Amino acid sequence: MTDKDDAPFTTVRQPANLRSGLADTLMAQIESGDLKPGQRLPTEQAIMAATGVSRTIVREALATLRAKGLITTHQGLGAFVTDDPTPRSFSIIPNDLKSIDEVLRVLELRMGVEYEAAGLAAMRRTQEDIDRMQDRLDALDRALEKGGYGAQEDYAFHRSILVATQNSYYGRLFDTFGNIMVPRQWARLDKMTAAERKRHAARMRREHHAIFTAIRDGNEPAARRAIRTHLLKSAARFEELRGSSLS
Incomplete structure (x- = not known):
């Protein structure tokens, strides 16, 4: 060389x-x-x-x-x-999310996408969409009640919101995230006390139920607020993790 x-x-x-x-x-x-x-x-x-x-x-x-x-x-x-090095598709792979800063950037991107999707879902959802979201939400509840991370169930619930927009491009875009959208290693459940894990599960259930209820009821402004609140709180929790890792 x-x-x-x-x-x-x-x-x-x-x-x-x-x-x-x-x-x-x-x-x-x-x-x-x-x-x-x-x-x-x-x-x-x-x-x-x-x-x-x-x-x-x-x-x-x-x-x-x-x-x-x-x-x-x-x-x-x-x-x-490569002979044509222009990326042909957008993707997020596990190696992209090795730091809290990278996770926060993904949350910013998700907020832009899901804020609009939640509003559209509230306006366009069908009974089939509502049933699908309810099923995904129940699965997430069960995973959290068992003390698990619920990463796959969380992804499935959020994806069901995008499906409810009746715009297939939303779901296809979200598929670039997969269930790595919140890497498990950052949840730190293994470092929580039993009481902390219980509070974490209750908070997650409360936030997801608020999103579902707003979309189910066709309340567009509430759906947008609920998804934004959920993602902002997720970002705040990662900011806390970053702060504790630097201290």
Whole structure:
């Protein structure tokens, strides 16, 4: 490999959030043309030397780029920028959500999408939609009562809201999140006392029931308020986690 091949990495500082920071740096260099279609990336060792991050971090960043269709790897040859590195679809993959900051960014995005979707669902929901939402809500209640995370049930309930908009694009967009929209490792239920877990479950049930009731009753303003309140409170809880991790 030539010195020119390593040039894009000679001025890269160690990112604050190592996993997503290195991936973002590489993506920016691809999008700007510093790393051109078909160009071979520096070796893992060269990237480690330039950035000061570990081999594990480098490999996770490269895995993120592969998942986004920006690079391909060839055994014995290394990693190459794809011939057409423009991402063809939006996606959120687990490696994107390795920090509370990234989770908060996803919550911001969800708020914009779900605020409008809740209002549309309140105006357009059918009895079939109401029954589906009730079924998903009951499943979430059961998961929370058992002391579980309820991640899959939570995702299914929120997705049923988007289905109720009668606009299939909402559901297709939400499918990019999957049930990683709130990574389980950040819930920290294992660190809660029994009383804290009980309060957490009650709060989650209360917020989701408020959303369902507003949509079921066709109350558009209340549906928008309820989903916004729920997501704002979720963001506030993650802000608290971030604060405690920094203290």
